[in-house]
Amino acid sequence: MIQKPRGTRDILPPESRLFQAVEAAAHRVFQALGAEEIRTPLFEHTELFVRSVGETTDIVHKEMYTFADRKGRSLTLRPEGTAGVARAFLENRLDQRPLPQRLYYIGPMFRYERMQRGRYREFRQIGLEIIGASTPLADAECIMALWEFFAALEFDNFTVHMNNLGDPEDRPKYAQLLRSYLMGSKDQLCSDCQRRLQENPLRVLDCKVPTCKEVTAAAPGMDTVASQASRAHVEEVVSLLTSLGIPLKWNPRLVRGLDYYVRTVFEVVSPELGENTVVCGGGRYDRLLSDLGGPEIPGVGFAVGEDRLIDSLPPAFAAKVTTEVRLYLIPLGNEPALFGLQLARDLIRQGVPVELEVGGRSLKAALKRADKRGFAKVVIFGESELARGVVLVKDLRRGTQQEVPVAELAKDWQREVEP
């Protein structure tokens, strides 16, 4: 039997409902803040990611799904969303529309990563980008939107880890400082970090290998050499978010795995999934669009790992979403079967979710199934009920039953779901 490729997932019911609920919350919250959805291709020219995410990052270095198409052009399955959004923004001249623009996306990303819990090779991200505003207020709005999205899903235990990555001009100074600090313990670093030490020492701070973490634990933070302007910027973001009551933790070792960031960077960690499992990452990227050949347009954004978020959903929220709330229609006999089909049609037209028993089960077998599936109410009708224009509604939770006129069924349901 053919199996799915390693690192991919089949999202099956009822889990698919959790994805729908999370995505519905994203649409609702982001649109309420004036964001609009953008959909970009699942594959792009490889060069886009090399130039934006950065040649020396792990993503570009070893995690991209890159292939030549039939004409020999190098294409890559998108490992993240920001580069494609920036490319689309420039290519479609969205900069000619009023700025800033708030754009969000939901969709699969691809990274060739080593498998572990919460880490997949095809995974989904929900991202928001605010393009065309350079103020600390824009960063704060972005994180506020993220927080409201989490609140809509009833999360109450997240913390935002933040750092200042300075401006690009500060980078060489910091790389130098860090390199000389780490040189002293070079032999304790993993082989990847020994290479990173030369190429891009910031990446060493991002390494998850315990011995490397030990070496970097007391390393100087970027903030020590960051420009005054970038420090003032990030301090203002922190102050705005603190006033909003969003829990923040300053983390000088937070460098993110992508090269386009400047100033504000942040990650959200779920206490359930542990320190190494980040549910969301983001930050400011003021040079990305100009690095891609466009005008100097600043941006700030984040992406939530949807699969990881769903793994840590509050149980009460998940239970609400997966509870079977629909009317189970059980026709008894041939004539009632056709009536059942019409009834199902009429009820879905009125917004009542139904499930028609199409398997020809006996009443006893149907009730057993209703119990197993967790249906709260079933609707039973045979020829005698139809002759009187009524159906029998059985409330399985309360253990009651009553005859309801067919015309009242939708209203009866509405009363139940919106008491």
Ligand code: HAM
């Ligand atoms: P990122 O930190 O690389 O940032 O990814 C964002 C989130 O995607 C992570 O925090 C994680 O939850 C999820 N994620 C990443 N890799 C995997 C994986 N292999 N399996 C499951 N989930 C994963 C970005 O991608 C940036 N584009 C975020 C951004 C938007 N920055 C500015 N705007």
